[in-house]
Amino acid sequence: MIVMESFSADFMNSFGSKENLTPNLDELAIRTKNSLLRRLKTEVLDMPDKTVSTIYHKLSKRGEREYESIWDEYMEKRAEEGKRKISDLSKDIVELGLLRKFIAMETIPNTIELAKDAIEQGQKVVIFTTFTDELNEIADNFTNSECVIHNGKMTANAKQKSVDSFQNNKKCKVFIGNITSAGVGITLTEGTVVIFNSFSWVPGDNEQAEDRCYRIGQKSNVSVYYQLFTGTISLVMWYTLMRKQEIINKWKGVSKENTFLL
Secondary structure, X not given: OOOOOOOOHHHHHHHOOOOOOOOOHHHHHHHHOOOEEOOOHXXXXXXXXXXXXXXXXXXXXXXXXXXXXXXXXXXXXXXXXXXXXXXXXXXXXHHHHHHHHHHHHHHHHHXXXXXXXXXXXXXXEEEEEOOHHHHXXXXXXXXXXXXXXXXXXXXXXXXXXXXHHHHHOOOOOEEEEEHHHHOOOOOOOOEEEEEEOOOOOOHHHHHHHHOOOOOOOOOOOEEEEEEEEOOOHHHHHHHHHHHHHHHHHHHHHHHHHHEEOO
16 A cells, blocks of 8 residues: 555555556656655554663773774784875774774673673673674673674675574573674564673664664564764764764755655
């Protein structure tokens, strides 16, 4: 059924009515090509709650020293290896990646604590990561029987096996996935706790990752946790994401007037 309240009666008659039982699909395509088709599950489904929370951490004195010295150590290593100097733009990109990875690795103990607390309460946990080293180190804190991983290096069969194990095996309590690899196209509705050990610059990537658990078939409330370290790149990223999301939300608010449901 097509709900198009904003279209005229004349158009509805030309598209298909009791007098004209044959739909004019060509005209429908022309009239609707600039319309946005949008169907929010929160509007059409009786979904449980999804709660998104931010947890703030503080680097230790050791962590602060290492965080501040990351770039100098990187340049010293390049000089020792005889590599040429890099441009200012490349410097910014490389430094950003180094800082993000450092914070991701510093976040791991907090993620493990959150995950184990959730497991003790009888919940299954989905953890999202950005870097391979980060993913592997988290996985090392769990036994092979209670944890599966999902990253881009795995074959399609191996990835599906991880999803199936998490969904169907009661002993498998933790799913650890790279955001790019596991953030779309899979169902993890057995999970009720989502922990971002690190997150993406793109709001949609993070939201899609959250919704691997929060989708059709989920019967329980879902809790989502983002972790930030004050005074670091993670906080800069978070505020940037909030600004991007605000722009997206404003655009959605305007475009909603021109949408219809299929």
